[in-house]
Amino acid sequence: MDVPENDSEQGLALFDFAFRHAPIGMALVDTEGRIVRGNRSFSRMVGISADRLNGVLFADFTHPDDLDADLALFNQVLARQRDGYTIEKRYIRPDRSLLPVRIHVAAMRGSDGEVVRFITQVEDITQAKQAERQLAERAAQLELALETVRGGFWQLDIAAQAFETSDRLAQYIDGPDATGLDIDTYVSKINGLDRPSADLSPLICGTVDQNVAEYRLETIAGERWMRCDRRLLRDADGKPLKIVGMAIDFTEEHRQIEDLQRNAQTDSLTGLLNRRGLEARFSQLTSSAGFAVLVIDLDGFKQVNDRYGHAAGDAVLVETARRLTSCVRFDDLVCRAGGDEFVVVIAGDRETGISVADRMVGAMRTSFSLRDADAPVDVRASIGGVWAVTNRDLDRMIAHADTLLYRVKASGKDGVGFDRHAFS
Numbered sequence: 001m002d003v004p005e006n007d008s009e010q011g012l013a014l015f016d017f018a019f020r021h022a023p024i025g026m027a028l029v030d031t032e033g034r035i036v037r038g039n040r041s042f043s044r045m046v047g048i049s050a051d052r053l054n055g056v057l058f059a060d061f062t063h064p065d066d067l068d069a070d071l072a073l074f075n076q077v078l079a080r081q082r083d084g085y086t087i088e089k090r091y092i093r094p095d096r097s098l099l100p101v102r103i104h105v106a107a108m109r110g111s112d113g114e115v116v117r118f119i120t121q122v123e124d125i126t127q128a129k130q131a132e133r134q135l136a137e138r139a140a141q142l143e144l145a146l147e148t149v150r151g152g153f154w155q156l157d158i159a160a161q162a163f164e165t166s167d168r169l170a171q172y173i174d175g176p177d178a179t180g181l182d183i184d185t186y187v188s189k190i191n192g193l194d195r196p197s198a199d200l201s202p203l204i205c206g207t208v209d210q211n212v213a214e215y216r217l218e219t220i221a222g223e224r225w226m227r228c229d230r231r232l233l234r235d236a237d238g239k240p241l242k243i244v245g246m247a248i249d250f251t252e253e254h255r256q257i258e259d260l261q262r263n264a265q266t267d268s269l270t271g272l273l274n275r276r277g278l279e280a281r282f283s284q285l286t287s288s289a290g291f292a293v294l295v296i297d298l299d300g301f302k303q304v305n306d307r308y309g310h311a312a313g314d315a316v317l318v319e320t321a322r323r324l325t326s327c328v329r330f331d332d333l334v335c336r337a338g339g340d341e342f343v344v345v346i347a348g349d350r351e352t353g354i355s356v357a358d359r360m361v362g363a364m365r366t367s368f369s370l371r372d373a374d375a376p377v378d379v380r381a382s383i384g385g386v387w388a389v390t391n392r393d394l395d396r397m398i399a400h401a402d403t404l405l406y407r408v409k410a411s412g413k414d415g416v417g418f419d420r421h422a423f424s
Helices: 005-023 040-046 064-078 126-143 167-174 183-189 192-198 251-263 277-280 301-308 310-326 352-365 392-409
Strands: 025-029 035-038 084-094 099-108 115-124 151-155 162-165 208-219 222-234 241-251 292-298 333-338 341-347 380-387 417-418
Touching: 005 084, 025 040, 035 380, 040 099, 040 115, 064 084, 064 099, 064 115, 099 126, 115 126, 115 167, 126 251, 151 222, 162 167, 162 183, 167 333, 192 333, 192 392, 222 251, 277 341, 292 310, 292 352, 292 392, 301 310, 310 333, 310 352, 341 352, 352 380, 352 417, 380 392
Parallel strands: 380 417
Antiparallel strands: 025 035, 025 115, 084 099, 099 115, 151 162, 151 241, 208 222, 222 241, 292 341, 292 380, 333 341
């Protein structure tokens, strides 16, 4: 069916408005890697005025050490080996200063499948890189301070089933007069919610040679977060002999990590927006056709985690993120709200929201291939959706969509429940 000319013109006008006013850098790039058009944010990032951007090769302002990786992915898209890519690199600005960025590149293909243009979204990740450097510095400081570390050593003789802490660790836990603690006393100090993460079974059985556990430990200074590096020692025949552990108080670092995670706007596992990022981007969306909000919950995800482990569960979440993203346009919002719950915001009318929800349910009906599973695993999706004329009250829209979602789950799962009326 032909698209009415006025609808096409309106769509182009909306795209042009979103392109020009996007808070992140956006650029159109031709198949030779030349900038066809860039918005004001992109112009500021590269330090080249908008009227001089046209025809500039992105290679000209990409750091030489980052260029090969970028071009390799760019050429894979041209060769139809992928439809887009995301990469971190550095721009070299005219004053020779460096700007770290994360770029998201998507191919715009013609009817014959050949790439016509690339559309690129660019994020300034200067603050994120500064945070990474700060964390790296903290880790280096911890290593240098081992001799005066808050914590200490322990060891477990596997054959003799004898456990003992160093006097330093015992004193850190129970005070200056304490001596080595036995295993029952030490375990009793670990917060009950964290004891599963402190389990030594994989080391005792010899399935791993090293791992790290993080748990809360009751000490004379109150409950403290401890990071414990545990290593397995084997005898001459390779059999498990002893386990040695170094428990370090990293309470302050844990708080800083929590603060960074709260302040970040993307989910570290899937790369999608997190709830903070969704809230920030939602208010920036523009649409004359309204806004649809979908709340998505996975059916059967818990069984994957229980049977195959959290690594398999993470793989399902990453693949789910890819499938959901494939069902929307680049300027729609896809968020991992937490656990196996996702929120999607579509700039468009109610019918568009329903259509996207149906596509997502269909996309999730394809089985997942997991490395540790003997056969493909089924994980489906239940979706609740609402539509509103304006984007003013995200929390209430999500809450209402959540109610519709659980009606779908109660009636058999693997489907869509979309409110017939506009949300107000």
